[in-house]
Amino acid sequence: MTTTDLQKPSAPAAPARWRAAPGIRLVWLHWRSRRVPAAILALAVCGGVLRAALEWGWLFRTGHFAQEFPMIIEGGAAAVLVITAHSPFGEPERTASRWLPYLRLGTVLAMTGVAIGVLQLAVTGASLDGGILVMARNVIGVTGIGLLSSLVTGGLLAWVLPMAYIAFAEYALLESWTNPWTWPVRPPADRGAWLCACAVFAAGVVAFTIRGARTRLADDS
Amino acid sequence: MTAVALSRSRPAPVLRIEIRRSVVLWAVPLLLALFYFDSFRTAAGFPPVWTVRSSVITSQMISDFGPFAAGLAAWAASREGRRKTVDLVATTVRPAWARQASALGATLFWLVLAFLAGVAAIYIDTALNATWGGPPLWPVAAGVVEVGTFAVIGFTAGALFPGRFTAPLAAIGTFLLAEIGFHAALQMNPEGSTYALLSTATAVPLGDNGVFYHVAPDVAIAQVMFMGGITVALLGLLTLAPACRVSYRGLLSGVDRVGRGLCVAGIALLASGVAASSTAYALAGTAKLTVSGWDIPALHDAASDQPVSYTPDCAGTSFRVCMHPAFSGFLSDANTALQPVAAEIAGLPGAPVRAEEVPSGEGVGHGLVLPGLPRAGLSGTPPVYTYISDDGLAPLWGSPAAVDNAGWRAGFQQAFLTALVTGPPHAGPGPDAAVLSPTAAQQAVITALMTAVGSTAPGFGEDMTNTGQPAAGATPAQIAAAAQRFASLSPAARHAWLAANLPALRAGTVTLAQLP
Numbered sequence: 001m002t003t004t005d006l007q008k009p010s011a012p013a014a015p016a017r018w019r020a021a022p023g024i025r026l027v028w029l030h031w032r033s034r035r036v037p038a039a040i041l042a043l044a045v046c047g048g049v050l051r052a053a054l055e056w057g058w059l060f061r062t063g064h065f066a067q068e069f070p071m072i073i074e075g076g077a078a079a080v081l082v083i084t085a086h087s088p089f090g091e092p093e094r095t096a097s098r099w100l101p102y103l104r105l106g107t108v109l110a111m112t113g114v115a116i117g118v119l120q121l122a123v124t125g126a127s128l129d130g131g132i133l134v135m136a137r138n139v140i141g142v143t144g145i146g147l148l149s150s151l152v153t154g155g156l157l158a159w160v161l162p163m164a165y166i167a168f169a170e171y172a173l174l175e176s177w178t179n180p181w182t183w184p185v186r187p188p189a190d191r192g193a194w195l196c197a198c199a200v201f202a203a204g205v206v207a208f209t210i211r212g213a214r215t216r217l218a219d220d221s
Numbered sequence: 222m223t224a225v226a227l228s229r230s231r232p233a234p235v236l237r238i239e240i241r242r243s244v245v246l247w248a249v250p251l252l253l254a255l256f257y258f259d260s261f262r263t264a265a266g267f268p269p270v271w272t273v274r275s276s277v278i279t280s281q282m283i284s285d286f287g288p289f290a291a292g293l294a295a296w297a298a299s300r301e302g303r304r305k306t307v308d309l310v311a312t313t314v315r316p317a318w319a320r321q322a323s324a325l326g327a328t329l330f331w332l333v334l335a336f337l338a339g340v341a342a343i344y345i346d347t348a349l350n351a352t353w354g355g356p357p358l359w360p361v362a363a364g365v366v367e368v369g370t371f372a373v374i375g376f377t378a379g380a381l382f383p384g385r386f387t388a389p390l391a392a393i394g395t396f397l398l399a400e401i402g403f404h405a406a407l408q409m410n411p412e413g414s415t416y417a418l419l420s421t422a423t424a425v426p427l428g429d430n431g432v433f434y435h436v437a438p439d440v441a442i443a444q445v446m447f448m449g450g451i452t453v454a455l456l457g458l459l460t461l462a463p464a465c466r467v468s469y470r471g472l473l474s475g476v477d478r479v480g481r482g483l484c485v486a487g488i489a490l491l492a493s494g495v496a497a498s499s500t501a502y503a504l505a506g507t508a509k510l511t512v513s514g515w516d517i518p519a520l521h522d523a524a525s526d527q528p529v530s531y532t533p534d535c536a537g538t539s540f541r542v543c544m545h546p547a548f549s550g551f552l553s554d555a556n557t558a559l560q561p562v563a564a565e566i567a568g569l570p571g572a573p574v575r576a577e578e579v580p581s582g583e584g585v586g587h588g589l590v591l592p593g594l595p596r597a598g599l600s601g602t603p604p605v606y607t608y609i610s611d612d613g614l615a616p617l618w619g620s621p622a623a624v625d626n627a628g629w630r631a632g633f634q635q636a637f638l639t640a641l642v643t644g645p646p647h648a649g650p651g652p653d654a655a656v657l658s659p660t661a662a663q664q665a666v667i668t669a670l671m672t673a674v675g676s677t678a679p680g681f682g683e684d685m686t687n688t689g690q691p692a693a694g695a696t697p698a699q700i701a702a703a704a705q706r707f708a709s710l711s712p713a714a715r716h717a718w719l720a721a722n723l724p725a726l727r728a729g730t731v732t733l734a735q736l737p
Binding site: 002035 | 393630
């Protein structure tokens with residue numbers, strides 16, 4: 001063994017199936033480090049609860065209160081989604097990986113799509129009040145709030161602000177607020193509500209892509 | 222004294238450190254903001270009646286605090302796993318349950334403190350506006366216990382399943398539990414629903430809830446027992462958790478590790494918690510709806526069924542308008558509204574000499590006719606017009622300045638005149654019979670009398686039936702023309718015609734064409 005061998009130990013060989021697609025392996029490792037598979041499972045649980053609520057009559061199907069229960073589930077799905085913003089590696093990962101912003105962007109967009117898809121799949125054939133438009137708008141907007149929050153609180157506590165927004169939206173629903181920034185209480189095709197939700201989502205995605213979630217937890221100080 | 226002895230004898234410093242470093246401190250501003258926008262503003266919109274405003278404590282405030290209590294407690298419980306210090310702290314002299322107790326205690330300290338601060342804000346505002354009564358304490362007890370229960374549920378989840386998704390899932394889960402309880406409460410029927418009764422969420426109570434009759438604490442006692450039982454059982458589970466994490470063969474060694482005394486205590490806590498919750502569940506199933514709310518026979522004190530004594534506040538001289546002192550803030554408006562129409566009908570056969578507020582009765586809101594309860598309308602000799610707070614005063618609640626007082630005055634006058642002109646409400650045929658609206662002639666007379674005192678013309682519901690026929694037997698234009706004709710008579714002529722024809726008009730035998 002030479003000195004060179006000691007200084008540069010050969011990396012363990014990747015499994016054969018990864019050799020052809022290092023990009024896919026990178027994405028998979030990134031997802032595993034963010035617990036994306038567990039997040040998808042948690043989203044499936046959210047969808048299952050929503051379906052159970054529709055089947056067993058835990059919610060109002062029409063009227064003023066019809067959005068209350070789905071809103072919590074949609075906010076919960078967004079909260080679960082933003083938890084995947086947390087990285088267990090912290091600063092070393094930021095300094096070593098030039099692909100990180102792209103991985104963050106791809107993960108957030110993919111997870112948002114998965115969340116909407118899972119919830120829509122759960123309510124298929126059950127006529128959810130407001131339909132997929134309201135559901136998608138809520139998931140998108142609340143995810144944006146969570147991503148912005150993750151810049152301050154870190155990914156693990158990024159669920160707090162989305163849950164607070166949902167709790168506030170419940171009040172806005174009962175009080176029949178009409179402001180576009182209370183998009184969960186607006187009709188499905190309301191343009192102002194869509195603009196607000198999409199603007200918050202875009203701001204969250206851009207900021208998160210560039211900066212990433214705070215690596216030091218908010219309660220570590 | 223050794224370090225070990227010091228550590229064992231002084232748990233307070235650990236608790237103090239936990240309190241100072243608790244994550245709940247970060248969330249307190251958010252919780253208070255949520256409380257202000259949701260709970261406080263909602264309470265301020267209710268009538269200034271202690272029982273009614275305190276209903277917010279167990280409804281809106283639980284929605285605001287409960288999910289965060291569960292989520293943040295789960296976060297605190299999973300700290301050792303999150304920071305990968307499980308092995309490190311396992312070697313310390315302090316047992317796991319003591320560390321967990323400190324973390325849970327600190328979490329509960331801030332949550333309960335913030336919750337009680339919110340309660341104080343609502344009660345101070347109520348004290349500044351209420352004219353009668355005092356703060357009820359059972360809703361506060363039930364609210365504090367429920368927040369504690371949510372926190373312990375979250376803490377147990379965090380301790381048993383430490384993971385990054387535990388905290389948000391605990392928050393969502395408890396949020397949904399509260400929401401399902403609210404849904405059940407809104408759909409409550411007179412037969413009752415055990416889950417709805419055990420959930421502290423309620424529909425908005427009637428405006429005079431707890432004013433004419435005491436609110437029986439039976440359901441609150443059952444709720445505290447049920448949620449307290451869950452809390453105690455979960456604490457027992459937390460105590461037993463280290464022993465449960467070993468395989469069956471290693472169970473004895475697990476018990477040794479936890480300590481036999483602790484295991485016995487854990488089992489006792491678990492058993493007593495389950496027993497308390499089961500008992501409360503069984504008791505709630507026996508609840509019956511009465512005039513003072515939901516009574517549970519095994520917990521009920523019959524003395525609380527007696528009406529609360531009070532001296533009504535009255536205004537006016539020849540015609541007296543009286544109401545319960547809890548609503549005396551509205552007396553002036555009510556008196557101003559009724560005096561002109563009372564003067565217009567004074568001396569007519571069956572004309573009331575007094576208007577008096579009567580209890581709505583909690584059961585009436587659920588479609589029950591409760592025995593012994595005075596009914597809204599005209600009754601007695603000499604006749605007294607009785608009204609209930611929800612029908613008569615409700616539009617004045619919250620922010621009286623923002624209410625369309627002219628519209629409210631007209632509505633209050635219309636109800637008063639309708640009671641005189643139509644007599645007791647007539648219901649249509651069939652099991653789902655609705656109360657029939659006044660006949661065309663009755664509508665015209667009511668409209669004319671209101672026009673005579675300068676109020677806006679009233680509305681009487683649907684003008685047309687489903688088959689396209691005029692609902693009152695005449696078109697709105699025909700009724701308006703007859704009303705105008707009648708209103709154009711001199712007051713003396715109008716009064717004389719009413720004195721002669723009011724019984725026939727009340728019986729519905731006078732047609733529109735017969736009006737002068």
